[in-house]
Amino acid sequence: MLTPHHPSPGIADPQQTLFARHLASYGDRPAILGPDGDLSYRELAERVAETADRLGTDHRRLVLLAGANTVDALVVYLAALAAGHPVLLVPGDNDDAVRSLTAAYDPDTVARPDAAGRWVIDERNPVSAHELHPELALLLSTSGSTGSPKLVRLSYDNLQANAESIADYLGIREDDRAATTLPLHYCYGLSVVNSHLLRGAALILTGLSVSDDAFWTLFRDRRGTALAGVPYTFDLLDRVGFTEMDLPHLRYLTQAGGRLAPERVTEYAGLGRRRGWDLYVMYGQTEATARMAYLPPGLAATHPQAIGVPVPGGTFRLQPHPDWPGRDTGELVYAGPNVMLGYADRPTDLRLGRTTDELHTGDIARRTADGLYEIVGRSSGFAKVLGLRIDPQQTESLLARHGFTAYCTGADGTLVVAVAGHAGTDPVEVRRIVTAACGLPARAVHVHVLPELPRLATGKPDYQAVRALGCLPAEIPARSTGRTDLRCLYAEILDRSDVTEDSSFISLGGDSLSYVEMSIALEEALGHLPDDWHTLPIRELADVRTELDPNPGPRAERRRRRRLETGIALRAAAIVFVVGSHIPDVFYIKGGAHLLLMVAGFNLARFHLTPSAERRDRVRNLGRAIGRVALPSMAWIGLVMLVNDDYDLANLFLLNSILGPHGDTPRMQFWFVETLVYLLIALVALLALRAVDRAERRFPFALPMAVVAAGLTTRYDVFGLTDRFHVPEAAALLWLFTLGWAAAKSSTVRQRWLVTAVATATVPGFFPGLQPFREALIIAGFATLVWAPSLPSRGWINRAAGILAGSSLYIYLTHWQIYPHFQGSYGWLALFTSLALGIGYAEVATRVARKLPALLRHARGVHTSARAAEVS
Structure with missing residues (x-):
């Protein structure tokens, strides 16, 4: 059992993170509920204590943890906090991010699964290679899924204060049972863990998606009371028929990670009112450890556009901004005990203390007469296109009013618009709407129709991927090699010009007639075709050849075993x-x-x-x-x-x-x-x-x-x-x-x-x-x-x-x-x-x-021109 102790002089005092150190105080209450078994708080505390001993108690060391919604990852996270070791939490499902941050920060210890799936703790340095500030507890990426070396430095006080404020306004109880619907390495998903462990509530620990039937079986069997989601999660809930589900123990839904459309807020608030659960719309950033504001459930139906009020212990102020005049409008600035210590760009930054006292969110907000805050734009999100300042967020809202779901961003002097659609979606119409509203010429607006909009692992928009679309030509070139080769292959066989590395055969509308040609071509290109190839994105299929043989020669090609789909x-x-x-x-x-x-x-x-x-x-x-x-x-x-x-x-x-x-x-x-x-x-x-x-x-x-x-x-x-x-x-x-x-x-x-x-x-x-x-x-x-x-x-x-x-x-x-x-x-x-x-x-x-759609469009154009000539 892990009991409070006084750390040695080489270890910072981690008493502030009580949720990590006082697990045993909840005794035999359920702590972890999973598909493979349960753990009580007492059992969890014992596993945390054992792992803390393995991590060491004599010297602080930087622990890189490959985050995952598993018991092993959670135990390492809690053990490091309890023993006073700063944790660099990275996405465990992204090998590139793990390698990049390992190379950038040279962690003293790396905890991650090995090739066989067994968790290992690799002690790289017996004594830390870094000077670690005593308050430093956690390092998180601002994007949540990339290997960028820019990290947020969070303290023990940050973690504890944010967990307490969230548990306070949500009214988390010991009998609550929250499902881990979001990744552990994402600040929102991590806040669910911290706030529930603080109150002795249980976690339904799973990596399943809400689109998976097995998730709902687990949630019902474990009498789940809480669900957390980003806007994309709510899209998935619509698809799986959430409105018709019988969830008798559900107490509340929480939403953050991006703006949920007001009409969706109203819809889910009404559903919750009829079904007996609450909807909490929340606002936050990694730099504030997770949460800065929440909308009380009783106001969700009447003020669906608001982010609400500051979390307990926090305050807002509006800093005047030249592009947004008005007494009650300005850049939203937050202050509170959950504001980060500052950023880290390199290992030497880990010795720094507090460099930030308040958080400039970059969001433009206004304060209503009711005392609620609403986000109305971005101070730093403008795109400069041909000398004009364009607000991509407002452009997205404009297209939403016309029935299009889109992500917009600036890239190389152009406005790039990625719109969710199908073969019948007209990019010309989308471009016309944008150019008319923004005063831009058509050549400055690049519209890409995609089967699914690119999202990060957290479900948030992947604007970096949208920005990259601006570099793509309208037509995909002839076949070459590597991932471009596969993209061209998909484009040629499926007759699509909107193929990206995140596209799959299914997302591009492939069917039983085209899958034969596609599978044979892929089998020849890759030498091995996974059984679920039709659901995999191109970026994953492109790695199959490398995994099979990174340097295939003629003999290797001859030795490759071929398979034919049944x-x-x-x-x-x-x-x-x-x-x-x-x-x-x-x-x-x-x-x-x-x-x-x-x-x-x-x-x-x-x-x-x-x-x-x-x-x-x-x-x-x-x-x-x-x-x-x-x-x-x-x-x-x-x-x-x-x-x-x-x-x-x-x-x-x-x-x-x-x-x-x-x-x-x-x-x-x-x-x-x-x-x-x-x-x-x-x-x-x-x-x-x-x-x-x-x-x-x-x-x-x-x-x-x-x-x-x-x-x-x-x-x-x-x-x-x-x-x-x-x-x-x-x-x-x-x-x-x-x-x-x-x-x-x-x-x-x-x-x-x-x-x-x-x-x-x-x-x-x-x-x-x-x-x-x-x-x-x-x-x-x-x-x-x-x-x-x-x-x-x-x-x-x-x-x-x-x-x-x-x-x-x-x-x-x-x-x-x-x-x-x-x-x-x-x-x-x-x-x-x-x-x-x-x-x-x-x-x-x-x-x-393949030629018929173009012929029909040409015929319609000729007919329209003829009608126009008659009228004139």
């Missing part, structure tokens, strides 16, 4: 089976089309039903997926109708499965395409419902399994519908499609066994007569998809499979018109010709699809 292998094999089985005297391997349907469901869930995608984006992307299937199908059928009468208008509009005729006729040849389109349309209609979208996010596996159960009623015709009227093939095959969906969402061994068992039990008996081989093929292929994400392969096999899989739809469409021209002993020639011409049609259709 989904691609199944699509390639299935389309060959389908075509070959239709040609006499080649082979008869049935079941390929039904296996393709299961793979389609699998890919749909994998690429379109990701937790990070908003409901409208899901619906929009699914709509595009329908178009990518329906339009080339209708185009081919229309062409065939010009030369023969095999098909009619029902075929052209993909309605034959409904209108008929039914039976073994040429007009039933496109049943697979019609079934797939119908199922996609049904899914779009389903997910367009807010309640269903929320249910899918909360129960990503249970929902498709429920649809599977519903589909089995038509598979077994439980209600006898086929005796009364025609049931479209899509209804009978719904269960197969949604089994693929469920397989993509199966995240545990039990779930994978369940989907495999359902397929094994329900596929037999579906086809008329005795067809055991056909049933075995479908079950075996599906089981391989579920249990083996990829298969051993060779480079040439990957390329061939990629071409076949990527062209599978087009091969299916065209082969009906190809193979009948080969009679007699030319069956294999018919097969290869059908595959080749289908691949050719795929190439033509892909080129047309």
Whole structure:
């Protein structure tokens, strides 16, 4: 047990940080609640005492701690504070930051996990290499996620005072249980830890995101009472259906880390009032240890634009500013016991004492008649563009009023605007709004439409990344090497010009048709493709080659083991089976089309039903997926109708499965395409419902399994519908499609066994007569998809499979018109010709699809010009 002691002369007296030294006083109360077990305060105190002994009690040393939301990291943090060692807290998930700050500050001790995930304490210097000021307790980065050597120096008094003021205005109680929704190395996340430990409350210690179902399971099981979030956290809460959640023990939400739009404040304040919890809007900076102001919950609904009043023990004053005239407006200056000692830019600064008495926030504020403070701008945030002073924050607010979410910053004499959007977002409109309001020419405003705006690990805007966009040309250059190579690869295959290092295949709107070409190209470029490559940002994929072999030579390239994604292998094999089985005297391997349907469901869930995608984006992307299937199908059928009468208008509009005729006729040849389109349309209609979208996010596996159960009623015709009227093939095959969906969402061994068992039990008996081989093929292929994400392969096999899989739809469409021209002993020639011409049609259709948007924009421009000429 750690008990108060008098430190030796070489150690500063850390008695001020009572929350770190008096843990044992709370006895057997729960301190840490986690998915892997709990710790009482007594047990936590014992672990802290043991670690403090390891860190040493004879000499103060600078301890670099790789921050993480884990028990090990928390224990090292508390032990260092309790033993009087200053802590340099860095983001543990950023190896570059750890290396950079280790090199810049030469810490005496480094605490971080090793390659196997075990925490180690590396004692680099037995006696500190630095002169450490007695009051120095903590060093934090102002940005929270980079390796910048500019750090904030915080004292023991700073930490204790801020923890006490936060615990005071939040009314933290011993029975509170706060979830660690923010990183430990971020001052806001750290303040949650400090203030709750001060009051003997419990921490639900987790690194899970609020977008993860497992987080909410843990939060409910541990009877969570408090949640903290930055504005982006609240976006995620919207996506996961927070408004409908039953959280009976929740007492309050806190928000800081950036401005939450007033309408969102009003919305959540009202929700809290109805559900019995409070919303605390807060304002702070790392330089003030975390918090400077809070808005009392009772005022959130009526004053949603305010940051509120100073925290207990703090004061504000408004310093006049020449750009913001007015008696009640000026730069916000804060004073209080939580104001930092000062900044550190180099190791010699660690010996400095207090160099700052009050904090000039850089924010322009005004004081209302009610005594509340509101932020109205930035004193140092102006961008100088062509001699004009532009306030990027006001520009962001302007665009928000027009329905655009954007980050703005100045870069090299231009205003860079990053706007969240999709392929339909018009950058010209955004530029017009900005130029009209700011008086800038269009050439001075660079607009970049991104699937997701860049954010730091804390969820705050990453303005450095936005500024870097100003250096990018409008068009991404041809392929080269490294990360630029991958960006160009993504831009070329997905036909996007807004690719950044933070883009992923999913965020750029990739789908099952483009993922084949993308995965094969990446596998060739990297030599190894992670199973979750489609969700990884390009910056992480670019490191795969380096991790595999930092200096690959020709021999290394030959030695690389190639893998082929199972989904691609199944699509390639299935389309060959389908075509070959239709040609006499080649082979008869049935079941390929039904296996393709299961793979389609699998890919749909994998690429379109990701937790990070908003409901409208899901619906929009699914709509595009329908178009990518329906339009080339209708185009081919229309062409065939010009030369023969095999098909009619029902075929052209993909309605034959409904209108008929039914039976073994040429007009039933496109049943697979019609079934797939119908199922996609049904899914779009389903997910367009807010309640269903929320249910899918909360129960990503249970929902498709429920649809599977519903589909089995038509598979077994439980209600006898086929005796009364025609049931479209899509209804009978719904269960197969949604089994693929469920397989993509199966995240545990039990779930994978369940989907495999359902397929094994329900596929037999579906086809008329005795067809055991056909049933075995479908079950075996599906089981391989579920249990083996990829298969051993060779480079040439990957390329061939990629071409076949990527062209599978087009091969299916065209082969009906190809193979009948080969009679007699030319069956294999018919097969290869059908595959080749289908691949050719795929190439033509892909080129047309990529050029079509530009052609349509040009046509609209010509039409607009003609109308203008008529008017004039």
